Amino acid sequence: MDVEKGKTAKYLKEKRPVPKEVTEQLKYFTRTKKSILNALKEGDKTIPQLAEILAIPKDEVVFQLMSLLKYGFVETGEIDDMDEYFYYKIKNDGKN
Amino acid sequence: MSEQMKSLEFDVLVIGGGIAGGEAALNLANLNYKVLLVEKELSIGGKMIMLSKVFPTLDCAACITTPKISEIARHPNITIFTGAETRKITKIEEHHFEAIVLQKPRYVNVTDCTGCQLCEQACPVSVSDQYQYGLVGRKAVYIPFSIASPRAAAIDIENCTLCGACERVCPTQCIDFTQTEEEFLVTIKSIVVATGFDLFDPLKIPRYGYGTFKNVITSMQMERQLAPTRPYNTILRPGDGKMPDNIAYVLCTGSRDKSLGNPICSQICCMYSVKQAQLLMGALPMADITIYYLHIRAFGKGFNEFYAQAQDMGVEFVKGKVGKITEKENGNLILRYEDIEQGKVQEAEHDMVVLSVGVLPNQGISDAFENKKLELDPFNFINQADILASPAKTSIDGVFVAGTASGPMDIPDSILSGGAASAETTSYLRRALL
Numbered sequence: 001m002d003v004e005k006g007k008t009a010k011y012l013k014e015k016r017p018v019p020k021e022v023t024e025q026l027k028y029f030t031r032t033k034k035s036i037l038n039a040l041k042e043g044d045k046t047i048p049q050l051a052e053i054l055a056i057p058k059d060e061v062v063f064q065l066m067s068l069l070k071y072g073f074v075e076t077g078e079i080d081d082m083d084e085y086f087y088y089k090i091k092n093d094g095k096n
Numbered sequence: 097m098s099e100q101m102k103s104l105e106f107d108v109l110v111i112g113g114g115i116a117g118g119e120a121a122l123n124l125a126n127l128n129y130k131v132l133l134v135e136k137e138l139s140i141g142g143k144m145i146m147l148s149k150v151f152p153t154l155d156c157a158a159c160i161t162t163p164k165i166s167e168i169a170r171h172p173n174i175t176i177f178t179g180a181e182t183r184k185i186t187k188i189e190e191h192h193f194e195a196i197v198l199q200k201p202r203y204v205n206v207t208d209c210t211g212c213q214l215c216e217q218a219c220p221v222s223v224s225d226q227y228q229y230g231l232v233g234r235k236a237v238y239i240p241f242s243i244a245s246p247r248a249a250a251i252d253i254e255n256c257t258l259c260g261a262c263e264r265v266c267p268t269q270c271i272d273f274t275q276t277e278e279e280f281l282v283t284i285k286s287i288v289v290a291t292g293f294d295l296f297d298p299l300k301i302p303r304y305g306y307g308t309f310k311n312v313i314t315s316m317q318m319e320r321q322l323a324p325t326r327p328y329n330t331i332l333r334p335g336d337g338k339m340p341d342n343i344a345y346v347l348c349t350g351s352r353d354k355s356l357g358n359p360i361c362s363q364i365c366c367m368y369s370v371k372q373a374q375l376l377m378g379a380l381p382m383a384d385i386t387i388y389y390l391h392i393r394a395f396g397k398g399f400n401e402f403y404a405q406a407q408d409m410g411v412e413f414v415k416g417k418v419g420k421i422t423e424k425e426n427g428n429l430i431l432r433y434e435d436i437e438q439g440k441v442q443e444a445e446h447d448m449v450v451l452s453v454g455v456l457p458n459q460g461i462s463d464a465f466e467n468k469k470l471e472l473d474p475f476n477f478i479n480q481a482d483i484l485a486s487p488a489k490t491s492i493d494g495v496f497v498a499g500t501a502s503g504p505m506d507i508p509d510s511i512l513s514g515g516a517a518s519a520e521t522t523s524y525l526r527r528a529l530l
Binding site: 003005006007008009010011012013016018022023025026029030033046047048051058059061062063064065066067069070071072076079083084085086 | 222223224232234235253254255256257260263264271273310328329332336338382427
């Protein structure tokens with residue numbers, strides 16, 4: 001088989017279709033990422049505030065927000081007056 | 097046997113690249129034996145490389161592990177297969193074994209990968225990161241963790257959308273989706289089994305609410321939160337991102353419990369919980385830490401002093417068996433427990449609960465032995481055939497056991513056990529020449 005380096009994904013795609021759950025998961029992440037970043041563009045927010053705006057459970061916000069922090073879209077701000085929840089802010093206008 | 101199968105020859109096959117297997121491999125390699133180290137994960141370093149600090153010295157685990165891992169990886173007498181499995185081990189005669197090693201595709205050419213992480217940045221997928229015990233996401237193409245060895249990307253093919261974005265940005269064109277499984281026929285003179293242990297899965301105790309109550313986590317998840325390469329910006333409740341200030345530890349989760357099929361003590365949970373409590377008091381100076389225990393087993397060198405130090409720091413120790421955990425609307429947790437000293441059932445509220453999960457046998461390797469039986473002990477760890485005279489000896493001559501594959505033990509004991517296994521292996525190999 002003649003394989004073109006840097007373009008090998010297509011060979012596997014022919015043999016192995018991408019499962020629907022995988023594309024659904026990608027769509028979900030892209031959608032959640034967009035809504036978190038849009039909410040943070042409006043101003044710094046805590047996790048409970050984001051959960052309320054996005055109408056998704058707080059633990060899901062923790063997971064997705066911390067992933068965005070890891071990927072470099074978001075950074076940590078100050079902690080609130082009660083020393084309970086951190087504010088998170090957008091980094092580089094949401095571009096990593 | 098397939099005709100294309102490549103043949104390899106070594107003196108010793110070490111199965112498992114954790115701290116015990118690594119120690120055994122390194123000792124043998126330094127004695128000029130050729131060693132093949134087979135690791136099922138994408139990096140060597142085992143569980144120790146994932147830890148924050150070690151007890152009772154509070155040394156940084158990564159600072160001890162990384163140089164050792166590096167020495168193993170660079171040793172000219174050690175060949176390492178990561179993401180690989182050992183199957184079908186046959187003893188042909190004394191000092192002559194054959195094994196099939198299955199190398200799973202990583203879809204990345206490790207020698208060409210520079211670890212630049214441009215592929216990670218390009219990958220659009222985000223899934224749960226198993227190396228952060230599910231607390232945060234990772235990409236479908238990813239370097240397992242920052243101090244991984246090899247520090248090379250791998251593709252999680254189950255979650256990859258095959259979009260090709262990683263390939264397009266890779267400066268060395270090391271990504272290769274045409275890789276397939278490869279089998280090797282390995283001939284060796286001796287084998288060291290260092291397959292380590294599994295952690296107890298607390299989903300098996302539904303009354304503790306793990307999985308349902310998001311602020312109930314395992315000790316390994318807390319270990320990650322305490323490590324410098326932690327998943328969050330600081331220690332937070334996974335349920336709502338609040339900084340906890342009243343944390344409970346439930347000892348013996350999955351250990352010393354006949355009803356769960358594991359009646360034995362895991363030997364490490366008391367001390368790692370005491371360690372985490374001390375680290376938490378440093379990280380969260382205002383926090384209260386309570387440890388619910390049956391007995392504190394501080395048996396090793398410096399352990400009891402370490403326990404006393406935690407008490408002096410203000411860690412509260414409650415002799416009590418936790419029966420049930422319930423969740424309040426604010427995510428706080430109510431622990432219902434038998435206060436053993438007072439002789440009554442009590443309830444206490446905490447804002448986060450850590451389940452100190454126990455050590456279970458990592459089963460399966462005994463099935464790989466084809467014509468000889470690798471015997472297990474009553475708790476399914478590898479049986480030490482002559483525990484006092486020759487602790488690394490198994491039921492098969494020429495096959496030795498190292499580390500927690502033989503039973504629960506802490507890090508110093510695992511390293512000692514790796515050393516013992518290498519010495520006994522050397523003795524066996526030398527006998528071939530006599």
